[in-house]
Amino acid sequence: xxxxxxxPSRDICQRGTSLTIQCxxxxxxxxxxxxxQQPGQSLTLIATANQGSEATYESGFVIxxxxxxxxxxxxxxxxxxxxxxEDSSIYLCSGNVDRGDIQYFGAGTRLSVL
Amino acid sequence: QKEVEQNxxxxxxxxxxxxxxxxxxxxxxSQSFFWYRQYSGKSPELIMSIYSNGDKEDGRFTAQLNxxxxxxxxxxxxxxxxDSATYLCAGFSGYALNFGKGTSLLVTP
Numbered sequence: 388x389x390x391x392x393x394x395p396s397r398d399i400c401q402r403g404t405s406l407t408i409q410c411x412x413x414x415x416x417x418x419x420x421x422x423x424q425q426p427g428q429s430l431t432l433i434a435t436a437n438q439g440s441e442a443t444y445e446s447g448f449v450i451x452x453x454x455x456x457x458x459x460x461x462x463x464x465x466x467x468x469x470x471x472x473e474d475s476s477i478y479l480c481s482g483n484v485d486r487g488d489i490q491y492f493g494a495g496t497r498l499s500v501l
Numbered sequence: 502q503k504e505v506e507q508n509x510x511x512x513x514x515x516x517x518x519x520x521x522x523x524x525x526x527x528x529x530x531s532q533s534f535f536w537y538r539q540y541s542g543k544s545p546e547l548i549m550s551i552y553s554n555g556d557k558e559d560g561r562f563t564a565q566l567n568x569x570x571x572x573x574x575x576x577x578x579x580x581x582x583x584d585s586a587t588y589l590c591a592g593f594s595g596y597a598l599n600f601g602k603g604t605s606l607l608v609t610p
Contacts, residue, residue, distance in 0.1 A: 388547075390528070417514060420597065429602040479544055488533045488593035492544040 389414050389458045389484040393493030400470055400500050407466045408496045410480035415460035420490065421453070422479040430479065470500045503528040505592050507601035515609055520577040522591030522604050527571070531592035531599070534566060536575045539603065541589045549575060580608045 395483040400406050410419065418437055422430040428487040434455055442455040457463045467474055477497050481490040504527045504580075522536075533552045537545035551557045551564040551573070563576040566607045577584055587603040 418596065430600045432597055435597060488598070489535070489547065489550060490598055491547065495544045 389416065389491045391415065391480060391491055391493040392480055393480055393496060395496055396494060397497040398499070400498065402471055402500060404470055405466055405468045406470065406498060407464050408478055408480070409465045410465070410482075410493050412461045412482045412484075414484060416482035417460070417483055418483050419457060420481045420483075421455065421463075421465045422481065424477045424479060425496075426476075433465070434479075440447040441479055467498065470498075472500045474498065475500045502540070503592070503594055505590055505599050505600045505601035507588075507604045509602055510605040512604055512609050513607045514580050515610060516580060516582060518580050518608075520580045520584065520606055520608070522575040522577075522588050522590075522606065524573040524575075524601055525571055526590075526592045526599070528592060528594045528599070529568075529571065531594040532566065533593045534564070534573045535591045535593070535598065536562075536564060536573075537589040537591065537600075538584075539589055541586075545589055557590050577606075580606075582608045582610055584608050 392411045415495045421433040432445050433448045434444045436442045436455050436457040438457050454466045478496045481492045506525045536549040539545045547551050549564040551566045557564045561578045565574045585608050587605050588602040589603045591598040
């Protein structure tokens with residue numbers, strides 16, 4: 388298994404500002420993933436981050452809005468840019484360890500945009 | 502569209518009973534399946550994985566997979582109030598997990 392530390396755990400932000408979420412894994416992982424979870428909904432994959440290459444974004448998500456960095460095999464950041472109230476959600480990072488298909492999750496970042 | 506379908510519930514069972522959670526998937530290319538438990542306000546926690554047809558048991562949990570029917574289930578024996586949570590089914594195909602919307606389970610004392 389893996390321990391994934393994510394911060395901040397929550398934040399309240401003003402419209403038009405940006406927030407960077409950090410995700411640290413206690414072991415090297417090949418791929419890290421960023422999800423969004425709206426209240427009462429399931430997880431929606433935003434993008435997949437590999438070390439040394441640009442992130443791969445899912446349909447409906449773009450790099451200008453959600454830039455991602457992956458400087459090494461244990462760390463990644465997601466920035467939510469130019470925020471609006473519609474960006475209020477829980478953002479989760481995960482990494483795959485052991486087998487490539489098993490993912491462990493960070494505790495999540497609860498974002499509220501006013 | 503790679504969809505994973507779950508009944509949203511809530512599924513209510515009395516303490517000590519067997520809770521049965523079901524999931525269907527559309528992508529026949531999905532190779533492995535996972536059940537995550539998510540308590541309110543918390544992140545998903547992996548509780549079971551299953552890769553081949555049949556049953557896999559781990560303590561009070563049994564996962565079942567039927568690839569021909571594209572069906573995955575999770576049985577929780579001797580359900581406890583602490584099992585009350587949302588259970589997410591996920592299938593892996595390619596590089597990512599596809600999650601269902603989750604089934605809310607309520608175990609009543």
